[in-house]
Each structure stands twice: as structure tokens, then as C-alpha cells.
Amino acid sequence: MDTYDLITRNAEEVVTEEEVRELADDPDGKRVYVGYEPSGVLHLGHLLTANKLIDLQEAGMEVVVLLADVHAYLNGKGTFEEIRETAEQMKAQFIAYGLEEDNTEFVYGSEFQLDEEYTLDLQELQVSTTLNRAQRAMAEIAGNETAKVSHVVYPLMQTLDIEYLDLDLAVGGLDQRKVHMLAREELPELGYDVRPALHTPIVADLTSGEGKMSSSEGVTISMEDSTEELEEKVNSAFCPPTRDPEDDLENPVLELFEYHVFPRFEEIVVERPEKYGGDLTYEEYETLAEDLESGELHPADAKSTLATYLDELIEPGREKLREIRD
Ligand code: NAL
DSSP: OOHHHHHHTTOSEEETHHHHHHHHHSOTTOEEEEEEOOOSSOBHHHHHHHHHHHHHHHTTOEEEEEEOHHHHHHTTOOOHHHHHHHHHHHHHHHHHHTOOGGGEEEEEGGGTTTSHHHHHHHHHHHHHSOHHHHHHHHHHHHTTOTTSHHHHHHHHHHHHHHHHTTOSEEEEEGGGHHHHHHHHHHGGGGTOOOOOEEEEOOOOOTTTSSSOOOSSSSOOOBTTOOHHHHHHHHHTSOOOSSOOTTSOOOOHHHHHIIIIITTTOSOEEEOOOGGGTOOEEESSHHHHHHHHHHTSSOHHHHHHHHHHHHHHHHHHHHHHHHHHHO
């Protein structure tokens, strides 16, 4: 796979392709970040952007993970003390999951976001950005809770972080796109460079194939799930073998194979008794999706295989969590 393809694989949006191509021409030492509001337990949403970071490390880039403690505070996630404690747990799980420890810089937002220069830049952004614009940037992140002043300061700080962490590329889920667009518009107003952004897809809800998989509603898979819980969740997932072009439902089982399993394993083996045709081996997501559609691969076999591979992926993080909690 060439470097541009590795950098952009499974990305839902690349802003702009031209800028990212330029990075891909000389990726060594380029700095890329994802920011996370600290959370004590990683779920598949976190791991989707983490997979992208692993791709970028493989491409030779330096990864910065922002443990966005001030942002979590602004978004009503608890006291600073609570947030910091969950941040340490989050960091340990990321490393267990596969981010290279000596190639990943973990930074707390509060390490630089309270400095005088940063604060003065933030005031300038508050003057130059309309309330409406900041609220719209935040709508997908805070849902319909955008009632507090802190919620409009939040995207302005996310904008400034891109400059203050000296980044060459911003990565986030598709729900971050309006913040990144705001950043692209506002950074030059302060005399700073525009940075490209990569957005990962949002996986559909596991049981319905609609909307997004989220930890606040519905079912999500996390580092906390036991093997049995994970199997149960995957086995009850929505997995229509053929797609009805009339509806917009996604197949979450296929999405999890595509975004979580294939990027991390060379080949996927579906174990089947001889009388059902014996084992199937896949090196590419597309072949597996075609077999599901044609009926060659039964949804029940797809699901049990998915559960096995996801279990392997979350096992080191689950182990780490157990260690921290004991
Ligand atoms: C991501 C988040 C918070 C602050 C950031 C600063 C710079 C870059 C990325 C950042 C978290 C993200 C979320 N907004 O919704 O989880």
C-alpha cells in the first residue's frame, strides 16, 4: 500500500486531498493528533481513531494524543480530579491496544491551555467568531446541550490546540468536522497556518443499523466487556445479508469488520465445520462483504468470527483495566 493510501484508508473525509498528498510525500516526523475527552473505559468509537493513529505511526508520523481534560470539564464531564484520574486509565488502555509507547506523546490540555499567550489568543478568537458559528461547530459534540457558555469556548480552544501542539494534521471522527472547518477558517485570522484534517466514519448503532453507535444510548462495545458479553452483543447485532437500496440502513457487523478487524489482522479465518463447507479465509474486507451478500457466508458465522477477533483486540486493554482497578 502506498503512503497516501495508508494514511487515508478507511477515512470518510479528507480535507483536502491535495494537502494530505503533500504530507504523504514526506511523512517522517510530521505531527498528527487526536484529542479525547478523558474517559475511564475505551469503547469502539475511541478505537476507530486509534486505528488511524496506528496507520499514521506506520507511515512514519509522530502521534500526539491530547488528553483533553479542560475540554471535558467545559463539556460537563466532572471535576478536574475525576477527569485526570480517568485520563490516566485511558492512556494505559491506548498503549495496551497498540499505540507505540515511545512514539506517542500524551499531553494534558491543562499543561498549555492555561498559559498567558494561549489565553490571549483565545480572547482574540472569542472576538472574531460569531456565537452562531461556535454553536454550530459544537452541535454534534455536545448534542442539544449547547446551552452553556463553556460549550462555545470549547471549539475555539480545539482550534487553538492545533496551533499550540504544532500539528501538521488533525484527525477525528466525522462529528469533529465542523470544529476542524472552524479551525481552518479562524487560524489564519490569527496569523497561523491552515492544517489538513482526516475524519473517520461513525459506526452505525449495533442493533438497528441506524444513527451512530454511542456509549450514551444503545449498545456499544468497550474494553470493559467480557468475552461472553461481547459475543452476546455481536450475536444480537443487525446483520442483513443483502442491502435494500431503498433504505439507508448500514450493516454494523460489516462496518466493524471493515474499520476494526481488517486493519489490524493480515487474514481473517471463519471457522466452519466441514459439512458446512469448511473454513473460509479472507485477506480483504471486500471479499468477505461479497460472500455475505451472495449467501456463501452465513450471518451467524460472520458474527461469531467478528466476536472472536474483536475479543482479541480488546483483550490487552481489558487486562490493563483489571490491573488498574485491583
Ligand atoms: C478533541 C477533543 C477536545 C479537544 C481537542 C483539541 C484539539 C484536538 C482535538 C480535540 C475531544 C473531541 C470529542 N472534541 O468530542 O471527543
